[in-house]
Amino acid sequence: MFDDSVLLESETLRTSMTGRTEVLDRVKTLTLLPDDLHMTTRMVAAYFGVDIKAVRSLVVDHRQELEANGYRVLSGAELSSFKELSSLDKHTGRHLALFTRRTVLNVAMLLRDSVVARQVRTYLLDAESGQRSEPSAPPVENSVFHNLEQWLDARVLHHVEQRLAEWGPPETRDEARLRVLAEEAVRSAVGRAVVPLLNELIRSDSELRRRLSGHQEEIARLNKVLWERDAESAGSLAALDELGPREFAQHIAWLCRRDGCTGVTVPPATSGREGRADVLGHTADGRRLVVQCERRAPNTSVTSADVQAFVGAARREHRADAALLVSTAPFTRDALLRAARHDVTAVHRGLLESWNNGARLRVLESVA
Template identity: 45%
Template sequence: MDRTDVLDRVKALSLLPDGMHVTTAMVATYFKVTVKTLESVVEDHREELRASGYHVLTGTQLALFKRASGIQSRSRSLALYPRRAVLNVAMLLRDSEVARQVRVYLLDMEYLARTQPVENTVPTDTATLNARIDQRITHILGKTVVPMFNALIETSSDHRRELIALRTGVQHIERRLRQHHSRLQRLEGPREDRPRAGIMAAMDAMNGREFEEHVASLLRRDGCTNVLVRGGGRDRGIDITALTSDGRALVVQCKRFAPHLNITSPEIQKFLGAKVLHTSDIALFVATCPFTRDARNIAAESGITVVHRGLLEEWSAGAPLTVLH
């Protein structure tokens, strides 16, 4: 229930100006159901949703909330859902494809947490370290700082305006950090038009040898012949050799890293050295994670084709790899 970030990975969730809540109509729009359907779910599971933060504002509380958030409404009551309650709704809705996708993504994440091998590599890439810091800061801002400001605003009269202004600034920072983190993690998230979390979940659960065999099977599917998985400690930096359908020599390096890591320039340079020792027309570097900008630049200059996490997902789902044809 704490993995509310899943909501935005499946579909963008618009929030009220307070940056914390959504209304019944907004939740219904997100899940593509009618307001009546959502109200029926609330009626059947009201206590459970209340435990997740669902509440209804009336009277003075409603007036204060409208004033603070700038909402224009003549209604005498307003039902509010924090992100946790929206995630709770996703577990209760039966006839919503969006809710089903949220549940599937949660199951995939749980599967990964239980089966993914522990990586011993300590990330040194600056972007990776910054992403982790961004996540921690965003979590603290959303879970601690903003609620603290909300409580102060409710009880303070002398400094109410200043507190609201400060809260707005904190929420702006929180949104910017979320946007920054989303850009860094875009490759590992499912797309709304074609969510494939299951494909990558299965691949992330493989060991190194299984991943090499998976890449070899993709090469055979795309018409390659003489596909040989070399692997092991004597592979001299080349995991797979093959011939394309038109006879060109192919060498492949495979790296099964955790999604939050990156392939850095030293990895590409090492592969480049191995490529020099093997006469080849095409060199592929296939990885279950993104590549840093420096790594991509060196690869492009050296004639190495990088197959990053997003491209690997498409290739595994059936799309042909252009360089092989």
Template identity: 40%
Template sequence: MNVINNEVLLESRSLRNDVAGRTEVLDKVKALSLLPDGMHVTTAMVAAYFEVTVKTLESVMEDHREELDSHGLQVLTGTRLALFKGACGIQSRSRAIAVFSRRTVLNVAMLLRDSEVARQVRTYLLDVEYMARTQPVDNSVHRGPDSLDDRIDRRISRILGKTIVPMFNALIEASGEHRKELISLRDDVEKVERKLCNHHQRLRHLEHAQGPRPYTGIMASIDAMNWREFEHHVAVLLRRDGCTDVVVHGGPGDRGVDVTAVTAEGRSIVVQCKSFAPYRPVWSGELQKFLGASFVQHGADVALFVATTSFTPDARAIAETYGITLVDRAHLEKWSAGVPLAILR
């Protein structure tokens, strides 16, 4: 049972922010279908997940637009919309489409009052958060798959099998008057034990099949950042990897670069940061602009182009020819997880 009633999430934005990253609970309650890009859903898809009308969902969006925007809600128009439709195979004449990340969908679950699915998500969310905060930290060496034996379902099944069932057996042997009732209760307990054991085995199979996911949640957090937050995130990574004199310049008057720094070896470095949707690649023209700014205007030793998306083949060709280091979505994920960039070592 939850220590905190899940209705509190409806009222407390700070509490919602605290648990906003636990998007895995969505699939624990109900499978969330994603668009072909593997990252987003439309308004209609979110409404279907929560089993509410689109009008109900749009009302929540209107009342909490600023909060939802901060967690990844985007309204696509113009060129961005055309690229998105092409990438996801969407056939629509709409001039604007709202797209939700998994983080945004979880945010909606914490705002929707009249949805049983949303209520279940909130309940599960607080259960997971409570367990994470109250469970003692295990500082032992990682034990691999056998550590799954510490699951609560496994512990309960052990208690039932090794304590409760033997206790019923002793009572049955010593009792005459209530023998049938005790046998019936023992059978019920054994059924529960078997179900828990089967559940445990299914979880083991699923987790072995999925394999390790060391970077889960990193890109979802980055995708939720605005352009200014993303630039500061890159600045933090540079400082972590030994750079000094790190300055964020993004915005008007930045002379074509967003961050400047000095590497641990004393080389000057300029950085361009692009916080784009995953379906919108960085084009060659953007590399050409950065090329002039980095080496001509700033005379940099190292030119670093960091993006939350991919680069077109032409853009990669320019980077290879002129010595620009590209950090695409996959490399950004690893860099953010603690893997230093080779150029900064």
């Protein structure tokens, strides 16, 4: 699983996901024009909760990529016709920019300062990770190969009938000659159809492997860039202290992904404090991971009661195999003892600093 920022950096990855437009409605209801196909620039800005200038600036920087996914600007007679068909205000101006669903998804993968856009990217990457981890579907009958089988049968039969006619009446045919005839018929059919098909499959497989290798190299490079950038921007506890609760949870989720956890998500915030889980996922060896994030002032403490409340939520409601209580504040002695008794990893301020600077948490490592 990659940090959602990887989509901001890689046009190749964005292109591979532009068809996943169903993600948009999962994050927030998409309001379209009466033609049920397009959105205006103002509508796109409203969907992402940003100023319209941010969307226009994005179009300037990435116009070619957006146009490849359906972005266009209407003017003149084309605009007049579209206004009539879509019942738009005739005084909307001399130009009208239109975004399709694919274009809006493209914007979500490029827009940095939008909570909605970040959620869309997270959904995309979580879905992609889930698809990679799911077992392959059982093979089904392929019409291409079924047709090939029929062609081979007909070809062999035609060859046999033609040669039999050349060999004369049945009493002149011996078993040895019939065996040679059958071998010739099969060899001819295979040579004319199966061998070229296999050669094409081998060529296609080699091309796919080459492209996959290129994607993997690009992903590795981007992950390195993102790690160095994020490590620089959040390399101290002072930087973490400046984060809001949601951003703090997202950073902890990023640390979990960095250490090999999969399917890591940050659920939508809830009004209640008890029973909440700020980060969910699985460790590298498949154990259910539940994390609660407590962003507190360094001069406060996490108490035994805080730990007890988290224990109940993690075990009963979320069925955690690995439970982490992460805080920017220290834990009291009783809180540490209670966490140890209930197999909860207490990530206090000191341990958080080490983890943030590159150390790995033992609880996230594979269990032998």
